[in-house]
Amino acid sequence: MKIALLGYGKMGKVIERIALERGHEIVLKKDEFNTYDGLSTADVAIDFSVPTAAVDNISNCFHANVPVVSGTTGWLEHFDEMVALCNEKQGGFISSSNFSLGVNIFFELNEYLAKIMSQFDSYKVSMEEIHHTQKLDAPSGTAISLAKGVIENSSYANWTLDDAKQGEIHIEAKRIGDVPGTHTVTYDSIVDSIELKHTAHNREGFALGAVIAAEWLAGKTGIYSMKDVLNLK
Numbered sequence: 001m002k003i004a005l006l007g008y009g010k011m012g013k014v015i016e017r018i019a020l021e022r023g024h025e026i027v028l029k030k031d032e033f034n035t036y037d038g039l040s041t042a043d044v045a046i047d048f049s050v051p052t053a054a055v056d057n058i059s060n061c062f063h064a065n066v067p068v069v070s071g072t073t074g075w076l077e078h079f080d081e082m083v084a085l086c087n088e089k090q091g092g093f094i095s096s097s098n099f100s101l102g103v104n105i106f107f108e109l110n111e112y113l114a115k116i117m118s119q120f121d122s123y124k125v126s127m128e129e130i131h132h133t134q135k136l137d138a139p140s141g142t143a144i145s146l147a148k149g150v151i152e153n154s155s156y157a158n159w160t161l162d163d164a165k166q167g168e169i170h171i172e173a174k175r176i177g178d179v180p181g182t183h184t185v186t187y188d189s190i191v192d193s194i195e196l197k198h199t200a201h202n203r204e205g206f207a208l209g210a211v212i213a214a215e216w217l218a219g220k221t222g223i224y225s226m227k228d229v230l231n232l233k
């Protein structure tokens with residue numbers, strides 16, 4: 001399979017290695033300064049870039065008729081525009097705040113736990129995410145997805161980085177050293193706490209998940225999620 005890499009930083013380089021190990025070919029490595037030459041020859045594109053580049057990268061894929069897997073976080077306010085463009089161009093699209101198998105299992109557990117905990121208002125939920133100091137966005141896309149998982153399964157209405165008011169989920173975003181990504185969901189009461197935690201030991205899981213998603217998406221049209229790829233629906 002021919003793959004275009006949109007973004008060739010920490011993640012792009014791990015994705016390249018894993019894609020080559022799985023027998024794929026890289027036809028474009030797009031960074032901030034080069035062009036999209038080669039994009040239209042790709043079977044699929046994988047975007048792990050920066051929040052300000054994601055919309056251009058994804059739009060160019062739809063215009064070039066190349067299905068795109070996007071892992072870039074911090075551009076969610078434009079998500080609906082990209083969905084509309086994908087539909088208009090009959091493109092293929094998977095976007096996920098986290099492609100690792102472990103985090104996608106964690107997402108399922110988070111939704112299940114939220115359903116149970118919604119019956120017990122003595123517990124208050126909060127979240128913590130820890131990432132490396134080079135991360136541009138806060139809170140992490142994964143923390144936002146976890147908060148949405150709680151909101152859709154409880155009476156919580158919103159998340160905030162500030163002190164939480166009634167009905168809000170507090171997210172604490174910490175930036176420490178080279179941490180690849182740690183997320184904790186805590187339900188706290190006066191008598192005890194319940195914690196659900198995922199710790200990434202490196203970037204391999206994110207990258208492998210993105211390559212598996214790309215293999216799954218190539219040749220398809222439509223808008224999908226990691227639930228489709230991993231058969232979690």
Ligand SMILES: NC(=O)C1=CN([C@@H]2O[C@H](COP(=O)(O)OP(=O)(O)OC[C@H]3O[C@@H](n4cnc5c(N)ncnc54)[C@H](OP(=O)(O)O)[C@@H]3O)[C@@H](O)[C@H]2O)C=CC1
Nearest residue numbers: 007008009010011031032049053071072073097098099206
């Ligand atoms: N969904 C998931 O599973 C995961 C998502 N992420 C997300 O992926 C993104 C990338 O992470 P990471 O690799 O660590 O970040 P890096 O900062 O290491 O890499 C970002 C890359 O994007 C490039 N870039 C900048 N502008 C453009 C542009 N206009 N077009 C294409 N590329 C551009 C940069 O190029 P240059 O070097 O020239 O500046 C750089 O190579 C982040 O948003 C992060 O949150 C990260 C891990 C997992």
Ligand SMILES: O=C(O)C1=N[C@H](C(=O)O)C[C@H](O)C1
Nearest residue numbers: 073097135140141142180181
């Ligand atoms: O920037 C990162 O590194 C990561 N970003 C993603 C996010 O914002 O959730 C996923 C992962 O935690 C690593």
